[in-house]
Amino acid sequence: MQSTQSSRRTMLKGIALGFSSWTTTSWLPALADGAPTVGRKPRAVILIWLNGGPATIDLWDLKPQHANGGQFQEIETSVPGMRISEHLPSLASLASEFSLIRSMSTREGDHSRARLVSQTGYTPQGAIKFPAMGSLVAHEFQVASDIPAFVHIGGRPTVTGGGFLGPEFAPFVVGGRGRRENAGTTTGDLSVDDLSSTAIDQQEERLQLLNGLQSASRLAATPVIETLQSAQDRALRLMNPQAAAAFELENEKSTLREAYGTGTFGRGCLLARRLIERGVSFVEVTLDGWDTHSNNFERVKELSQQLDRGCATLLEDLRERGLLDETLVVCQGEFGRTPRINGQAGRDHWPATWSVLLAGAGIRGGQVIGRTSADGSEVASRPVRTPDLMATIFRSIGLDPRKQNMSNVGRPIRLADPEGIAIEELL
Amino acid sequence: MDHADPWNSQVTAMLRSFQSLLGLLLATFWFSECRATDVRPEEISHRIDQHLGLDKTEAVRYASDAEFLRRVTLDLTGRIPTISEVHEYLGEQGESRRSTTIHRLMQAGVHHRNMATFWRRSWIPQADTPEFASVTDNFELWLTQRLQSGTRYDDLVTEVLTLNHASGSSLKLRPTGFYDANLSRPENLAASATRAFLGINLDCAQCHDHPFARWTRSQFWETAAFFAPVMDNEHGQAQLPNVRVPDTELVYAPVLLTLAEVEWPKPLDDVALRQVLVDWMKRDEERLLAKNAVNRLWSHFYGEAIVEPMDDLSRDEFQTGDRAELLSELSEMFIASGYDLQILMEGMVGSNFYRLASPTVESATSLSTSSSMDLATAEVETVPAGLTPLSHEHAPVRGLTGEQLYDSLQTAAGLRPERSDVGGNAGPSPRREFAAAFYVERTHNAERSITQALMLMNGSLVDELTQLSGNPLLASVVSSPFMKNDEQIDTVFIAVLGRPPHEQERQFVKQSFANHPQATREQHLGNLFWVLVNSSEFNTNH
Numbered sequence: 001m002q003s004t005q006s007s008r009r010t011m012l013k014g015i016a017l018g019f020s021s022w023t024t025t026s027w028l029p030a031l032a033d034g035a036p037t038v039g040r041k042p043r044a045v046i047l048i049w050l051n052g053g054p055a056t057i058d059l060w061d062l063k064p065q066h067a068n069g070g071q072f073q074e075i076e077t078s079v080p081g082m083r084i085s086e087h088l089p090s091l092a093s094l095a096s097e098f099s100l101i102r103s104m105s106t107r108e109g110d111h112s113r114a115r116l117v118s119q120t121g122y123t124p125q126g127a128i129k130f131p132a133m134g135s136l137v138a139h140e141f142q143v144a145s146d147i148p149a150f151v152h153i154g155g156r157p158t159v160t161g162g163g164f165l166g167p168e169f170a171p172f173v174v175g176g177r178g179r180r181e182n183a184g185t186t187t188g189d190l191s192v193d194d195l196s197s198t199a200i201d202q203q204e205e206r207l208q209l210l211n212g213l214q215s216a217s218r219l220a221a222t223p224v225i226e227t228l229q230s231a232q233d234r235a236l237r238l239m240n241p242q243a244a245a246a247f248e249l250e251n252e253k254s255t256l257r258e259a260y261g262t263g264t265f266g267r268g269c270l271l272a273r274r275l276i277e278r279g280v281s282f283v284e285v286t287l288d289g290w291d292t293h294s295n296n297f298e299r300v301k302e303l304s305q306q307l308d309r310g311c312a313t314l315l316e317d318l319r320e321r322g323l324l325d326e327t328l329v330v331c332q333g334e335f336g337r338t339p340r341i342n343g344q345a346g347r348d349h350w351p352a353t354w355s356v357l358l359a360g361a362g363i364r365g366g367q368v369i370g371r372t373s374a375d376g377s378e379v380a381s382r383p384v385r386t387p388d389l390m391a392t393i394f395r396s397i398g399l400d401p402r403k404q405n406m407s408n409v410g411r412p413i414r415l416a417d418p419e420g421i422a423i424e425e426l427l
Numbered sequence: 428m429d430h431a432d433p434w435n436s437q438v439t440a441m442l443r444s445f446q447s448l449l450g451l452l453l454a455t456f457w458f459s460e461c462r463a464t465d466v467r468p469e470e471i472s473h474r475i476d477q478h479l480g481l482d483k484t485e486a487v488r489y490a491s492d493a494e495f496l497r498r499v500t501l502d503l504t505g506r507i508p509t510i511s512e513v514h515e516y517l518g519e520q521g522e523s524r525r526s527t528t529i530h531r532l533m534q535a536g537v538h539h540r541n542m543a544t545f546w547r548r549s550w551i552p553q554a555d556t557p558e559f560a561s562v563t564d565n566f567e568l569w570l571t572q573r574l575q576s577g578t579r580y581d582d583l584v585t586e587v588l589t590l591n592h593a594s595g596s597s598l599k600l601r602p603t604g605f606y607d608a609n610l611s612r613p614e615n616l617a618a619s620a621t622r623a624f625l626g627i628n629l630d631c632a633q634c635h636d637h638p639f640a641r642w643t644r645s646q647f648w649e650t651a652a653f654f655a656p657v658m659d660n661e662h663g664q665a666q667l668p669n670v671r672v673p674d675t676e677l678v679y680a681p682v683l684l685t686l687a688e689v690e691w692p693k694p695l696d697d698v699a700l701r702q703v704l705v706d707w708m709k710r711d712e713e714r715l716l717a718k719n720a721v722n723r724l725w726s727h728f729y730g731e732a733i734v735e736p737m738d739d740l741s742r743d744e745f746q747t748g749d750r751a752e753l754l755s756e757l758s759e760m761f762i763a764s765g766y767d768l769q770i771l772m773e774g775m776v777g778s779n780f781y782r783l784a785s786p787t788v789e790s791a792t793s794l795s796t797s798s799s800m801d802l803a804t805a806e807v808e809t810v811p812a813g814l815t816p817l818s819h820e821h822a823p824v825r826g827l828t829g830e831q832l833y834d835s836l837q838t839a840a841g842l843r844p845e846r847s848d849v850g851g852n853a854g855p856s857p858r859r860e861f862a863a864a865f866y867v868e869r870t871h872n873a874e875r876s877i878t879q880a881l882m883l884m885n886g887s888l889v890d891e892l893t894q895l896s897g898n899p900l901l902a903s904v905v906s907s908p909f910m911k912n913d914e915q916i917d918t919v920f921i922a923v924l925g926r927p928p929h930e931q932e933r934q935f936v937k938q939s940f941a942n943h944p945q946a947t948r949e950q951h952l953g954n955l956f957w958v959l960v961n962s963s964e965f966n967t968n969h
Contacts, residue, residue, distance in 0.1 A: 195885070197885050199893070202953070213936075235880035
């Protein structure tokens, strides 16, 4: 406790000194220079979160021979025998880069509970504050950077804080204020609000005063006080112009920006790559609108096009920059949707059978794991549960799923639920 | 009973009916006795302190006057005290100053609005998302009005649950928000009503039976059936409604959670059906209606609730032990007071427990040695959360809700907090937007995000408040011809933190001003205001 406080004071002092040259080049206490780094060691994760529960039966595991299949056709991919939806043509051509798990089978059919379980890997238990996967990964890699290690783009994070790992590992939310339009295309702004002071000329005095008065403060470092100070410290770090520049997509070529797609999701994918390049450990990009209780096919078609463009460009871009070998890309939602099509041409919640896409890092691409029955309603081979997926994810980025962290209730908790078994074929 | 003797059994039956008549009379007598408020707030305070062993606490452990005033003003009115309130309070010496202040604050209109926000958030937390903004406004307006007129707590619950959708003018305020926020679906309403008013978590039972949970899936759907519309059968007679579990053939009719027998009202309609549920809530021996209210209100004033999680009061392990005992006793007093919220609140803030000082650097170091020992033993035998004794070393430091933070910024700047309790229907107000951006679920474990920290340092609201044009307090300080430098600094401290600076702080501020000669007086004081509203002290209830 004592050491946290004194190190904070040193840091604020450094910032205050550094402000004299704020507008020029050197930002004194920067932890990393904020410039892209190539060929570095630590791995990273990009989670493409299909919020609302995607109809994976219309994306990755089509049933064209059955009435449950609906109106979409399958197309061949670059991997012989692996077929996906006709509305994912760019991803089809990249099939050797990714693998599909078609036999996800989980229990929770309620959005918020299913999200919580998918994102933390654990079923809620009493007072334990399970952190999201992003917080766990950020905590394991401990990358020193002025940019927060866990960034959430374009939605509302399932776990807003850092769980028992503390606020330092909470997701930093970008573009969460965007509103969803009818068709599911979000056009929110992805810039970070309030990233620079409106009174730059007063900044030096303000920070010097803040530093001085905090050091004279008699308040004990209770958890609430620590989260306030931690957030302020990290906000000040992010205000470092070099760190802040990570969020400026205008610095990218217009052709590349066009390739990603100009909606929030496409730009979110591009931002994810920029952040990963700068050492961020975990980026979650949300594509919302998959809760298709009615009019499923029209909506899924439109969403598939956004997904295809953003995700395929991301995989190619990462590969070209030599980042794909270190970056795991996961594409999933909280559950799947009913194989049976309801009266409103929609599909309802269905945790019993659904699919996940995995690419990059330690994942061997071009494979299909598991199989569902002809009507899509049952797992026919190799059921995979959330703990198994978690164990696979951690293993693929070089982490031991059995590693323990002390939780808020004084009980050690493993990265992944120990009942999970990693899918060896993928690693 | 002896069946062989008919005469004897007849006598027994007569005696029985006499007994029950007597019982009824006694109950009526007892009930009418208790309707009046014969529980005084002091008794509640005393009971709390006795329970925690604080009835004879040494004054050294109490918060200073400034700290107490800030805490109690935030809790009762949702904003920090004004400069004049601070001056007035610090100038008083009498033992009655606390109770006088508590009374004054509880009379204020903002008190009722503040508590309306608290109860609305407790009952329909899902309405804190932007899409429910208008629902929230209307519900809180209704609650403010009802609290202001001194409505009993059990009557508030009854009014929510027996709302008649069919009647009533659209101009009159009504608690429709409870139904809107639950999309008027029986299953959502059942889960919400039991959670909000009884502290029972039925949500998990909606989908399947959990091996260790007390409530089954059928009980969930039987409760939901109370919220289903009453339909006529083929003979035109109203019938008990059924609910069907989606995607199944399972159908359930209304049954009370305790399986208590029900004499169904005639004629039967939606309101009468829900009345059955409320009547049972009020009558039930577990007293969950009162316990839930006491437990939630406790968390408002003390941070951690008596029983945590607050939504799981009916768990077996929470039925015995210290905490359960305290909750039961306070709940009985609450019932005896006629579910009087004012008496309960006054009792809570009047306790010694509420007066304890927050931990300081000095007091925490002496404590941290003992708490690190606790941590070591905790690894060996884990005490289930919520079963440890209530902590009463210090008053916990709590974060501010978004509403408290907004209203406090306005108060610090000498502005009148925006009145959303009168009129005002012009879209999202700055207050609501700011409060939503600084939303915290629970204040005692509030977490601040980077986004929020950025907004408080660089956002437009705070930017305006650091300039004379947007900050009447600074404007008056700067333009006051007789105010010395020290007095100006002191005034900004009192306005923002509710206390004058310590000598070390005052010297530091003066030194900093001197170090930056290029800045104007106005800029210096604006910078001081900026620093203080960004301090941890301002952002907590300390």
